[in-house]
Amino acid sequence: MTTFLLPTDPIVSINAYLANGIAGAGIRRAHELGPNGTIDLVARSGLRGRGGGGFPTGQKWAGVAAQVGGRRYLVCNGAEGEPGTFKDRALLRANPYQLVEGVAIAAFAIGAAEAFICLKASFRREIEAVTRAVQEFQTAGLCGDCKVTIVAGPDEYLFGEEKAILEVIEGNEPLPRWLPPYLHGLFATAPQLGWQSHDTETGSRGGGGSNPTLVNNVETLATVAHILARGAEWFRSMGTVESPGTIVATVVGDVVAPDVGEVEMGTSLRDVIDAVGSGLVAGRSVKAVFSGVANAVVTAADLDVPVSYEGFQAIGSGMGSAGFIVYDDTTCMVDAAYRFSRFLSVESCGQCPPCKLGSSAITEHLERIETGIGDMGDLDAITGWLGHVTDGSRCYLAIEERIVVSSILRAFPEEFAEHIELGRCPRSRRLPIPKLIDLADGRAVYDESFWRKQPDWTYAPDVGADDGMEHRS
Structure with a gap:
């Protein structure tokens, strides 16, 4: 199995990162190609966004680069709040330097004045790793002229929504805006809406304009560093025609050993469950699989579906961010x-x-x-x-x-x-929501405090009551 995003041993210094000969080559290649050439290479690679939507990355970059009005910004979305997903944190623990290089490449390509890497404040281990990597990249002069800021945000699910994440960067609650970031970006004034609207907005940070902003996921930007270093053809040699490359999948729920693993696009869901999660306990069978809480259920009849965007679309579901929640035949x-x-x-x-x-x-x-x-x-x-x-x-x-x-x-x-x-209910078992706090050594740790969270986002007092859930690792 081809893997390049998850090294066997964590990379904890820029010297270790640059020692393999590939690292650092991506940003050098970007400067050789120039912004337009860099965007073209990413487009030719066929990379699609790994945050859940699967939108073509090169097309997204080109759209932001073509926008006029104010300054451009780059946002790396590392909020990772989808239940069943841990892949971004696994990537940051294994090698935060590839992300920072990807950020530098993307910022150069779209002409961003500033980049923001957004993580939940509760991701303390990951914040420490990324902070160190950014500082070492800046000291080495590899970030170019782009300023990189790390933002620690709230635990709310909507922090990961691309319009809400801009609000958090600006110091507000994670409440989604109306317009997408490429039309109403960071530090722009409220957009003109309705019959009195006009084309001009006044920016509040560094000049006037709508400040078009690119929002990309951690895995997307980490993958970019490798594509620039190794080429579009190399990336397309893996995966499928419509979904090239690899994807970092999380497998949790009723499996022997919940884990994160990098798999080639086009691998069957059945094989991903076996390879990443070590399959089900003997005597049990798969009843349902969910890709987070955002997509239609995959039943046992469709376990041979290819893990690809087109594969999941063909069965009426979506791959999302490849965070697979597996439920066996004891599930209600x-x-x-x-x-x-x-x-x-x-x-x-x-x-x-x-x-x-x-x-x-x-x-x-x-x-x-x-x-x-x-x-x-x-x-x-x-x-x-x-x-x-x-x-x-x-x-x-x-x-x-x-x-x-x-x-x-x-x-x-x-x-x-x-x-x-x-x-x-004829089944006595109760399910936890697999909102992951940690995932290591075959054991998933879920956020059990979520059951005290109320609709106004406050938490009810912990009175030690049994929620009736069965907690499995």
């Missing part, structure tokens, strides 16, 4: 739907009432069914809200709610009917 899918819906309803910011009210109502009706007091009226209410929860939404969270809950209802209707008929 009504409970899974309730837990996922509750996560999203709590993390909804409330700026769009249909999202907050709808996801909360869906969660309440799912809880009624799961606890045995629900009836067909609850299913009807859920179906009704799923048709309106996305009304007027300014980010993807409400769409996630609709997609994931709808997919479970379609795939496992008999379990909902069973709960209503029996008046109870």
Whole structure:
């Protein structure tokens, strides 16, 4: 298996990083090619964003570079709040220097005046590693003229949303804006909207303009350093035509040894579960797999799907950031739907009432069914809200709610009917939300405090009550 992003031994100094002969070659090649040539090479490589959307990276860079008005900025999104995902933290622990080189390349390519690397404040180990890497790169003169700032942000799920992350950099709460970063970037004044709008905005930091901003994920930027050093053809020699290269996958849930591993695009999901998570416990079988809480469930019938953007699209799901939550045949899918819906309803910011009210109502009706007091009226209410929860939404969270809950209802209707008929859940097991705090040595540590988090983002007092969950490693 070809791997280049996750070295066997962590790289903890710039001297160790530069010793392999490939490191540092990417930024040198970028300066040889110039900004346009660098963007063209990234485009020819076929790299797609590894943050979940899978948008072509070269196209995204070209779009920001072509924007006029004010200064350009670069943001590295390392907020990593998707349940089941740990790959960005694994990358930063293994080799933060490739990320910093990727940041320097991207900033040069789009002409960014300043770059921001955003991590949750709770990622203390990763912040320390990246801070050291940035300082060593700057001392070595490898960051060029671009200033690099590290931002420690909140624990909220929406911190990872590309419009909300700009708000955090500016010192505000993670509340998504209306317009995307390439139209309304960092430190720009409020955009002109409505019939009185015009093309000119006044920037509040370093001149006027909309300050077009590029937001890329940690893995995306780390991969860029290798593509510039080794070439587009090298990258395309791995993976599939539509999804070249490798991807760093996380496998957690009902597996023998939860872990992070780099796999070639096009590898079957079944093989990824076996290779990265060491498969399931003997005697158990896969019932469902989720890529975070943002995509439709993958059932046992589709385990041979290629791990690629086009592969998951073909079965009506999405690969997301390749954070795979595996559930075996002891799982209650009504409970899974309730837990996922509750996560999203709590993390909804409330700026769009249909999202907050709808996801909360869906969660309440799912809880009624799961606890045995629900009836067909609850299913009807859920179906009704799923048709309106996305009304007027300014980010993807409400769409996630609709997609994931709808997919479970379609795939496992008999379990909902069973709960209503029996008046109870026939399975005693309760699931944790795999919001990862740590993942090492085959053991996943989940954020158990999340069950005290309330819809206004405060936390209820810890009274030591048993949440009924079964905690597995």
